[in-house]
Amino acid sequence: MMFIARLIFCWLLLTHSIAHSAANTKSEYKITPTPTWVKTIDYKTTEHSPQQQALDYVLMDDQVNTLQGLQQYRHRVISPLTTVGLEQISELKLSFNPAFEQLHIHQIIIKRDNKARDITNTAKVRVIHREEQLFEGIQDGQATAIVILDDVRVGDIIDYSYSVLGSNPIFANKRFGFLPLDMPLDVGTLSVRLLTDPKKSTEVSLFNNTKVQLRKTTSPTVNEYSVFEQKVSAINAEEATPAWFSAYSWLEYSQYESWADVDQWAQALYNMPIKSTPIFESTYQQLASKSKDKAEFISNALFFVQNEIRYLGLEFGENSHKPHSPSEVLQNRYGDCKDKALLLSKLLQQHGITALPALVSTQFQKGIAQEIPSPGLFNHVITYVEFNGKHYWLDGTRRYQAGSLDKIGTQDFGVALVIGHPSKKLITMYEELSPKTSFEVEEHFYAKDFKGTVDYHITTTLYGNSAESQREYFSNRSPTEVRKAFANFYSHFHDDLSIVKPLEYEDDKINNRFIIREYYQLDNFWQTETNKNKPIFKAPIILTAFSDQISVPQAMIRTSPLALPAPRTISSRIYLHLPSDVKLNFDGKVSSIDNPNLSFNSLDRYYDKTYYNHSELVIKNNMVEAKDFKEFSKDVRETKKQWEYSIFFPTPENNGYTDILKLQNKLENSK
Secondary structure (H helix, E strand, O other): OOHHHHHHHHOOOOOOOOOOOEEOOHHHOEEOOOOOOOOOOOOOOOOOOOOOOOEEEEEEEEEEEOOOOOEEEEEEEEEEOOHHHHHHHOEEEEEEOOOOOEEEEEEEEEEEOOEEEEOOOOOEEEEEEOOOOHHHOEEOOOEEEEEEOOOOOOOOEEEEEEEEEOOOHHHOOOOEEEEEOOOOOOEEEEEEEEEEOOOOOOEEEEEOOOOOOOEEEEOOOOEEEEEEEEEEOOOOOOOOOOOOOOOOOEEEEEOOOOHHHHHHHHHHHHOOOOOOOHHHHHHHHHHHHOOOOHHHHHHHHHHHHHHHOEEOEEOOHHHHOOOOOHHHHHHHOEEOHHHHHHHHHHHHHHOOOEEEEEEEOOOOHHHHHHOOOOHHHOOEEEEEEEEOOEEEEEOOOOOOOOOOOOOOOOOOOOEEEEOOOOOOOOEEOOOOOOOEEEEEEEEEEEEOOOOOOEEEEEEEEEEHHHHHHHHHHHHOOOHHHHHHHHHHHHHOOOOOEEEEEEEEEEEEOOOOEEEEEEEEEEOOOOEEEEEOOEEEEEEEEEOHHHOOOOOOOOOOOOOOOEEOOOOEEEEEEEEEEOOOOOOOOOOOOOEEEEEOOEEEEEEEEEEOOEEEEEEEEEEOOOEEOHHHHHHHHHHHHHHHHOOEEEEEEEOOOHHHHHHHHHHHHHHHHHO
């Protein structure tokens, strides 16, 4: 969801992961009076009665001063309404980065029965250095001051305020930020205030909100922007929305006038000349010597950066956005996304290939095109490559990729700002969303008779992103764990399944394919029924290939777009090999369901004692517009009805039925 990072930046009551070590020294924060530039916001606790909320947000007040440095003031008045709410508010978590920010606590007051208890100077405060991103290989120096509130009860009112002073020097005294205008809870009084220097160009706007009024007052020394609202209703965000979509709104501001301005900032960080250091030169020569042409060099350089440079981000201070030099990265043998993107770019440039680092947002994706330009919209760096009239987007942080340049998996982040590109604007990564074959599943059921066990063999062939995902899965698990996981998956459809022999796999790295072969036995496959006093056989058919590919929310009324998996094609082939001929008739027509976002085709045939079904599911787009959701949901339900069914036929052993069928088939074939 697009709003999450905004809330991380803006909201106080966000649960952060807690590090194991803590520093209890008061020197890491200060207790100070409320700054004189802050405007007092009046609020009343009796006007707002939220329904079914754990917390009553009486006041949410955010004020930002960009005149002298950067000062961010936050004032919250919150009342726990339930025991769950009490647990959420009993510890305040105040985030800041000690490398360039200072935390000033102004007041912490607990009110009960019209009596106020000031614990500003007595509350227990622990400053811990957050490690929530360590599992991702990132250390950014972020800290959290945890304020433990004693003797807090349901119905109390907690009134606290604090400021974070300072900003990352990497942004060269240019300011940008986001201030929330709503949240998942009702808010009694909401106030947002921004002070800017009239001498510095600052763009200010409201994102996704046309209901509130943005007020502006000017003077020779300050421009003041403000929003004041009461009884702000909770935003009930719908599930499964695209990353770029947000149901929430905020005030955003930036002193970067355009994407060209952001590009100029980025070029100052990334425009490092290629230095012919021994380690860089030897790395380049090794890659060049084993590459028969430029296409192979691109792949070899990419795989080297992905697999030989481990992912580790030491993002302290300026290095949150400034990459290390390629030689330093090669020497250390580690780096984060920006280090890897710059190294890959320089290796390719050395080989005469156009390559540039590109800023993208994994969280907001194409949604950043609707916002005011600023560096704060990006959280990832990849590499843009021009080769043979095409452009490619390569990610040095991915692993388990393989194959030629046109066969490796891709990921669409919507738009990118290519650093130093002549356009100096956001570039659409992929103009068309063309579905690619994701994987093919072939299932064979071998029946020796119509009563006993059935051998069940499955071959799954995966391509591109799907192949890389399975390659990673198999590389990080024991054979026993993999075998058990796959058997459990198919046991959901066939509870009489048992393993005949261990799973086999083939990793075709040249074509970036991954092939899995499974061998099971079904003990109770056949079912019998009676039709007009005659016994018939029933064979259950389940198209397992599609089982986890697409789903829709149950709620039919929807106002937000629905996110879909990346466009893809999934193919299913099922063969039921029978011990003798049976009477099965199919008209040879393809059953189809088609709409702008999805298509499904299915064909049934019977020949040479084998029932055959070929079905194909195509996901055409990565989203469904809200106006198209009902029709899409209807088509998905109709499609899923064809994923599980049974075929029926009379018992062949009955009254010489097999001989009759053979004669009938001969007569039909002789026509």
